[in-house]
Amino acid sequence: MPDTPSLLTGQSKAGDWRSYERVILPPIKDLHQIAVYEANGGYGALRAVVADGKFDRTGLTNEVKASGLRGRGGAGFSTGMKWSFMPPVDPEKPRYLCCNGDESEPGTFKDRQIFEYNPHLMIEGIVLACYAMTIKTCYLYIRGEYDDYITHVQRAVDEAYAKGYLGKNILGADFSTDLVVHAGAGAYICGEETSLMESIEGKRAYPRVKPPFPAQVGVFGMPTTINNVETLADVPIIVNRGAAWFAGIGPKTHPGPVLYGVSGHVNRPGVYEYPVGMSIADLLEVAGGARGGKKIKAVVPGGSSTPPLTWDVAATATMDADTLREAGSSMGTAGLCFLDEDTDMVSFTRRIAHFYHHESCGQCTPCREGTGWVEKLLTRIDEGDGHTRDLDLLLDLCDQMEGRTVCALADAAAWPVRWGIKRFRGEFEAKCKPTSFAGADLSGDGAGHVLDPVITPGGTP
Amino acid sequence: MTPDTPGSHARDVSPKPAYPPGEAIERTFTDEQLAWTRDEQARIDVFKAQYPTADGAVMKTLWLAQRKLGWLPPEAVQHVATTLGLPYAKVYGVATFYTQYFKKEVGKVVLDVCTCFTCQVCGGYDILHHIEKRLGVKKGETTADGMFTVQEAECLGACGSAPMLQVTNGPYVHNLTTEKVDVLLDALRAGNPVPFESVTLPQDQDELGGNRRTDAAAVTGSLVPPVSETIH
Ligand SMILES: Cc1cc2nc3c(=O)[nH]c(=O)nc-3n(C[C@H](O)[C@H](O)[C@H](O)COP(=O)(O)O)c2cc1C
Ligand code: SF4
Numbered sequence A: 001m002p003d004t005p006s007l008l009t010g011q012s013k014a015g016d017w018r019s020y021e022r023v024i025l026p027p028i029k030d031l032h033q034i035a036v037y038e039a040n041g042g043y044g045a046l047r048a049v050v051a052d053g054k055f056d057r058t059g060l061t062n063e064v065k066a067s068g069l070r071g072r073g074g075a076g077f078s079t080g081m082k083w084s085f086m087p088p089v090d091p092e093k094p095r096y097l098c099c100n101g102d103e104s105e106p107g108t109f110k111d112r113q114i115f116e117y118n119p120h121l122m123i124e125g126i127v128l129a130c131y132a133m134t135i136k137t138c139y140l141y142i143r144g145e146y147d148d149y150i151t152h153v154q155r156a157v158d159e160a161y162a163k164g165y166l167g168k169n170i171l172g173a174d175f176s177t178d179l180v181v182h183a184g185a186g187a188y189i190c191g192e193e194t195s196l197m198e199s200i201e202g203k204r205a206y207p208r209v210k211p212p213f214p215a216q217v218g219v220f221g222m223p224t225t226i227n228n229v230e231t232l233a234d235v236p237i238i239v240n241r242g243a244a245w246f247a248g249i250g251p252k253t254h255p256g257p258v259l260y261g262v263s264g265h266v267n268r269p270g271v272y273e274y275p276v277g278m279s280i281a282d283l284l285e286v287a288g289g290a291r292g293g294k295k296i297k298a299v300v301p302g303g304s305s306t307p308p309l310t311w312d313v314a315a316t317a318t319m320d321a322d323t324l325r326e327a328g329s330s331m332g333t334a335g336l337c338f339l340d341e342d343t344d345m346v347s348f349t350r351r352i353a354h355f356y357h358h359e360s361c362g363q364c365t366p367c368r369e370g371t372g373w374v375e376k377l378l379t380r381i382d383e384g385d386g387h388t389r390d391l392d393l394l395l396d397l398c399d400q401m402e403g404r405t406v407c408a409l410a411d412a413a414a415w416p417v418r419w420g421i422k423r424f425r426g427e428f429e430a431k432c433k434p435t436s437f438a439g440a441d442l443s444g445d446g447a448g449h450v451l452d453p454v455i456t457p458g459g460t461p
Numbered sequence B: 001m002t003p004d005t006p007g008s009h010a011r012d013v014s015p016k017p018a019y020p021p022g023e024a025i026e027r028t029f030t031d032e033q034l035a036w037t038r039d040e041q042a043r044i045d046v047f048k049a050q051y052p053t054a055d056g057a058v059m060k061t062l063w064l065a066q067r068k069l070g071w072l073p074p075e076a077v078q079h080v081a082t083t084l085g086l087p088y089a090k091v092y093g094v095a096t097f098y099t100q101y102f103k104k105e106v107g108k109v110v111l112d113v114c115t116c117f118t119c120q121v122c123g124g125y126d127i128l129h130h131i132e133k134r135l136g137v138k139k140g141e142t143t144a145d146g147m148f149t150v151q152e153a154e155c156l157g158a159c160g161s162a163p164m165l166q167v168t169n170g171p172y173v174h175n176l177t178t179e180k181v182d183v184l185l186d187a188l189r190a191g192n193p194v195p196f197e198s199v200t201l202p203q204d205q206d207e208l209g210g211n212r213r214t215d216a217a218a219v220t221g222s223l224v225p226p227v228s229e230t231i232h
C-alpha cells in the first residue's frame, strides 16, 4: 500500500489512556449487588429510554450505530448495523436475542469478569437491545464450565426481575422482555453463532450454513440477533454518555473502551480495561512487563485463532482492527497472550492444533480430518520425528482447510499454524530432520514407507 | 418408572450403538434412584416453559440428572428422554456431543486440569503431571478407590490466573502451584468443599486496594507460577 501511511508506527492510538477512567468495570466495591449498582446510576439508561423516552426504538439503534461500537465477540462487526438487519416486526413471529457468553476461545476470559463483577450492566444492555429490536425473549448462553458464574448471573437476573427491570411491563412501560440463562456443557463450537442457536434448541450444536442469516432464520427458525456479552454491556454506557463520547475514545474506525485479557509470561496477568487502540508495548508495561526479566518473543493478540506476531512486529502494533490487520493478525477477542524467549513455538502451536482437533464438530471433512492431520504432523515434528518437508505439507493442509467449511473454526485452526510456521520457521526447522528424498522413511511411523504416502491414511490421528 | 425403551428391532441397527436400546442393559441406577423428586419435577416444568419446544429443555434436564446421579448411564439418558417425551436417540445424541456430560462413570471428584495454551506456557503440564504422580493415575483415569478422575481440559476461560483447574464441573481453583495442589487434594479427600475464588483485577488492586467483592475470598493473578513449555 504505497499511498496509505503505515499504521504500524508504534504510537498508541488510545489517546490519553493513562488517565482513562473505567466504565465497564468501574472501581466500585460490590457493584455486582443490585443495590450498589442502582446507587451508582445503574438501570438509569434503561429508565431514560423505556420510561422517559430518551430514544425511540430506531433512535436507539441509530445511537448505537453512531457510537461506532463493533462487536467484541471476535468478528468486530458494527453492532448498530447488525441490529438494523432485523426484519420489520411481524406479530405472528417471535424474535429473539442471543447473548453470547460461551467464551471458549483460548486466551479469552473477559466476559467472565463481567459475569462476576458487573452482571447488571450486561442485563441492562440486554434489555435495551431487546427494546431497540422489539424482542420479547433473550437467551443468555453461558458456557457450562462457568458453573459458579451461572449461579451468580442467575441471582442477578432474579434480582432484576424482582425490581421490574425484566419481565412484564418493564418500568411500567408497554414493553416486556424475558431473560433465560442457558448453560452450555463443554463445546467450544457453541460460541459460533449458528452453533449457539442449535445448542439453545437442545440439539447437537452443528453450525448451520449461511445464508439464511440469523436475522432471517435464527433460533427456533425465527429472526434472531446474536451479540457478545461485552458488546451488550457497552450499550448502557452509550446511552448514558452519548454516542459521541463513545466514538471519541480510541481509533475512529474501532472506538470505545474494551476489556483486554492479558495472560502468559507477564508479571501481572488479568483483565485490563482501556480504550481500543492501546499499543501492545503499553499493555505489556501495565501488565508489569515480562516475567523474570525475560524478553518477549511473540504475542498472540486476540485469542488462539489470531495469528501470532513476532515481538518486532507486535512492538509497532496497536490493538485495533485496522492496525492488527496490517500487522498480519486480528483483534479477535482482545485476549493477548505474551510469550517469552524460552517458549517453544512448536509445542505451543502443537497445543493449539490439539485444541482445534478436539473441538472440531466433525461436520465438514476439511476441518474434521484437517485438524487431525495438522495435530499429527505437529506432534511428530515436536517429538523430533518430523522432516522439513512436513512444514510445506502443513502449509498445504492449511490451504485445503481455509474457506472450505461451514463455519470459521477450520480457518481459526489453520491460521495459527500457517503464520506460526511462516513467522517462526527457524524454530520449526530446528526440530525437523532435514528432508532427504533418497529412500528416506518420511512417514514417521517407522514402518519403512518410502516417499509416498507421506502419512498413511486411515486410523484416527 | 420403567424406561420406555424401543423394541427389539433395535438389534438390526448397524453399527451397534454403544448403548443398545432395547437390550437388557446392565443398570447402575434403579427406578427409585432415577425418579425425580417433586422439587426436581417442578424445575423441569420451569425448563420446559423457558423454550418453545420440548428439545430446548434437554440440556438443562441432562444437567439435572447428572448432578443427581454423578454421571449419565443409558438408563439416565432414557429417563430424561421419557420425561421430555423425546426419542432416546435424540437425547443420547445431545449427551454425547458435549464433553461435560459424563457418559462413563467417573470418580467422586473430577479434576479438569487446563493445559490449553496459556496454561501450557505457565506450567499447566507440570500441574497435571504432579497430580498424576500424586494420585498414581494417568489423565483420563480414575483412582482405584473411585475418589478422583483426572482429565486434561481445554481452555476454561481463566487464562489470567493460569495454571488452573476445575473441580467436578464446579469451582475453579486458580494460580496453581504444586503446594496448592497438595492442599487441595487433601481437602478434597477429607470431603471439604472448595471455596469460590474471586480473581482480583490488577486495576482494582491499584485503585481499590484489593478485590472489589467483599463477599468472596480473593486470589490475585500476580503470583509467579512455575514455567514449563513442554506438552508431553
Ligand atoms: C469457532 C467460533 C467460535 C466463536 N466463539 C465465540 C465466543 O465464545 N464468544 C463470542 O462472543 N463469540 C464467538 N464467536 C463469534 C460469534 O460467531 C459471533 O460473531 C459473535 O458472538 C457476535 O457478537 P458480536 O457482534 O457482539 O461480536 C465465535 C466464532 C467462531 C467462528
Ligand atoms: S468448520 Fe469444523 S467446526 Fe465448523 S462446522 Fe465444519 S467441521 Fe464443524
Ligand code: FES
Binding pocket: A106, A107, A108, B114, B115, B116, B117, B118, B119, B120, B154, B155, B156, B157, B158, B159, B162, B164
Ligand atoms: S488456557 Fe487454561 S484457562 Fe485459558
